Amino acid sequence: MTATAQSSDDLAPRVLAGERRALARAVTLVESTRPDHRAQATALIEALRGHGRQALRIGLSGTPGVGKSTFIEAFGMALVGAGLKVAVLAVDPSSARSGGSILGDKTRMELLSREAAAFIRPSPSATHLGGVARRTREAVALCEAAGFDVVLVETVGVGQSETVVAEICDLFVLLLSPAGGDELQGVKRGIMEMADLILVNKADGDLKPAATRTVADYAGALRLLRKRPQDPEGFPKALPVSAVTGDGIAGAWDEMQGLARWRKDHGWWDRRRAEQSAHWFEAEVREGLLARLRADPEVKAAMAEMAEQVAQGALTPDAAAAAMLGRLKG
Numbered sequence: 032m033t034a035t036a037q038s039s040d041d042l043a044p045r046v047l048a049g050e051r052r053a054l055a056r057a058v059t060l061v062e063s064t065r066p067d068h069r070a071q072a073t074a075l076i077e078a079l080r081g082h083g084r085q086a087l088r089i090g091l092s093g094t095p096g097v098g099k100s101t102f103i104e105a106f107g108m109a110l111v112g113a114g115l116k117v118a119v120l121a122v123d124p125s126s127a128r129s130g131g132s133i134l135g136d137k138t139r140m141e142l143l144s145r146e147a148a149a150f151i152r153p154s155p156s157a158t159h160l161g162g163v164a165r166r167t168r169e170a171v172a173l174c175e176a177a178g179f180d181v182v183l184v185e186t187v188g189v190g191q192s193e194t195v196v197a198e199i200c201d202l203f204v205l206l207l208s209p210a211g212g213d214e215l216q217g218v219k220r221g222i223m224e225m226a227d228l229i230l231v232n233k234a235d236g237d238l239k240p241a242a243t244r245t246v247a248d249y250a251g252a253l254r255l256l257r258k259r260p261q262d263p264e265g266f267p268k269a270l271p272v273s274a275v276t277g278d279g280i281a282g283a284w285d286e287m288q289g290l291a292r293w294r295k296d297h298g299w300w301d302r303r304r305a306e307q308s309a310h311w312f313e314a315e316v317r318e319g320l321l322a323r324l325r326a327d328p329e330v331k332a333a334m335a336e337m338a339e340q341v342a343q344g345a346l347t348p349d350a351a352a353a354a355m356l357g358r359l360k361g
Contacts, residue, residue, distance in 0.1 A: 043078040049178045051150060058152055061169040076169055079176040086118070086175045087291055090196035092186045092222075093206030098232045099185055100139040102206055102274040107143045109280050110181055118150040118174035119143070120167055121185040150179065168199050168311055194225070198310050201300065202227045202287055207249070209233055209241035224256055227267050227290060230283055234271035242271045261299040266290060324359075333358060 042060070045053035061072040093099050100121075107117045119140070143149050152170065167184060174182045186196050197203050205226040223229075229249050234242035249269035256267075270286065272279035294300045324330045337351040346354070 042075055046075075046079065046173060046177050047082060054150060054173060054177045055152070057173050058170045061166045061173065072166075072169065076172060079172065082176050084175050084178060086171075086179050086182045087202070087287070088171055088182050088184065088200040089287065090184045090186065090200035090203045091206060092196065092203070093232075094208070097206050097208045098274050099206055102230070102232055102272070103183055103185060104140040104143045105274040105277055106280055106284070107140070107149055107183070108146070109277070109284065111143070111146050111148045115180040116148045116150075116178060117143075117146075118177075118179040118182045119152070119185065120170050120174070120182065121151065121153045122167060150174065150177075171199055197225050198307050201291060201294075201303070204228045204230060204287075206230050206232050207245070209238045209245045223252065224259075227262070228283065228286060229253070229267065229269040230272045230279075231269065232272055232274055234279060235273040235276045239271075246271050261294060261303070263290065263293045330359070 042053055042057050046057050057075060060068055060075060063069065063072070091099060091103065103119055103121075107119060110117045140151055144151050171182050171184065184196055184200055203225050205222060205228070207229060209231060231242045231245045231249070234246075246269045253267050253269060259267075268286065270279060270283055272283055274280075291300070294303070324334070334355060337346065337355055340346040341348055341351050
């Protein structure tokens with residue numbers, strides 16, 4: 032039986048029991064785009080609803096070269112050492128030709144991948160917005176059902192992936208390298224406003240003084256941003272860490288736990304998760320409608336015809352869209 036052929040009735044209890052092979056098969060199922068697999072995936076997620084388990088979902092982003100994989104391995108090993116179960120969903124860039132992952136996350140996290148309490152799953156972005164796979168949200172839900180305490184979602188750190196991952200996770204962590212003011216100017220204000228914690232990596236050796244200055248620069252920039260109601264005093268904040276020596280990682284974890292506890296105690300946790308559920312309901316409706324439109328031969332032909340008219344300048348995009356929607360109403 033193939034990974035995607037197994038029924039949701041068989042998979043659900045095994046995922047709840049924490050079987051790693053069942054979890055891997057379940058993630059493969061929810062990532063499939065075949066209509067029959069999508070139906071099975073929906074049934075599986077529904078069967079797992081109400082299990083009552085909640086993981087701390089942490090989104091992690093950063094520019095290429097900042098050391099995300101090295102940090103995740105060091106951070107994950109520290110969490111496993113503390114007796115926690117950690118899942119890593121690392122969204123890789125996809126090959127435009129084959130659609131497969133270009134990077135191999137397990138080869139980049141050799142120590143963590145050997146841990147029985149860790150689960151690493153690289154997923155091709157499949158050209159979805161900002162590199163965040165559309166089904167990552169469902170994979171997160173599966174990891175929660177399997178009893179993982181922390182789920183890390185690593186994005187490729189380009190485009191609008193940060194915006195998408197914010198609709199999946201409880202905390203958003205931005206990892207940056209020691210640098211001068213030029214990099215500070217290059218970080219978009221929107222990303223700064225989304226970040227709950229900025230970690231300046233590589234704060235060791237000759238780079239430690241630069242990292243200290245960079246932390247001070249970002250801390251100053253964060254103070255200029257308007258305080259968010261979902262944050263306690265002092266957040267968002269910037270901290271130095273070293274994925275190589277491990278310095279600062281325990282402190283960063285303490286800050287994450289403290290922020291999560293504060294939000295739970297003040298009602299922000301449940302409110303945010305409810306907002307995320309509503310967001311993904313609307314997203315699924317939109318995707319479903321688009322899928323049905325693409326599957327209708329007449330609609331597909333009409334859209335291709337209007338697209339050609341837009342390309343030739345015979346219609347503006349707005350006028351073509353209005354005409355297309357008018358035909359659908361009729």
